[in-house]
Amino acid sequence: MLDTREPISGAAYVNDGDTITIDRQRIRIVGIDAPELDQPCTDARGAQWRCGRSAREHLVDLVANRPISCVSEGRDKYGRILGRCRAGDTDLGADMVEAGLAVSYGDYKVRETLARVNARGIWAGSFEVPQQWRRTRGEDEGTFDLWGWLLALWRS
Numbered sequence: 001m002l003d004t005r006e007p008i009s010g011a012a013y014v015n016d017g018d019t020i021t022i023d024r025q026r027i028r029i030v031g032i033d034a035p036e037l038d039q040p041c042t043d044a045r046g047a048q049w050r051c052g053r054s055a056r057e058h059l060v061d062l063v064a065n066r067p068i069s070c071v072s073e074g075r076d077k078y079g080r081i082l083g084r085c086r087a088g089d090t091d092l093g094a095d096m097v098e099a100g101l102a103v104s105y106g107d108y109k110v111r112e113t114l115a116r117v118n119a120r121g122i123w124a125g126s127f128e129v130p131q132q133w134r135r136t137r138g139e140d141e142g143t144f145d146l147w148g149w150l151l152a153l154w155r156s
Helices: 050-062 092-098 109-117 129-137 145-155
Strands: 009-012 012-016 018-023 025-029 066-077 080-086
Touching: 009 018, 012 050, 018 050, 018 145, 025 109, 050 092, 080 092
Parallel strands: 025 080
Antiparallel strands: 009 066, 012 018, 018 025, 066 080
């Protein structure tokens, strides 16, 4: 059983814009919802861009070569750890929302407002809220990522 007081720390593999794996433990960053990997967004000029991939790339840059520490806040309905994660002094959830590459999901409302006002990331054009995008496609955010799991296993 996971001790919620004991941080989970180490090198992280980035699954997508709001999920990482540390030491074979899949962690959903609490308080945010990033676009899905295949989700497109539209920029201010009306051109589509791969916002889901951009969210993942931004998170990869945040964790690159840095030890990550997450404090568990329990588990979600898919069994993933819900964690507040940091790379040094950087709160990963806060950074993703403020960069405009994730929406606030109960937390980080002020940072989301800043991203909206400054037209950062997804807020520069139009997009479908990730939760709604999954629903309209009949997708479940708990879908197992075989390649991500194998890569995380290989790295450990």
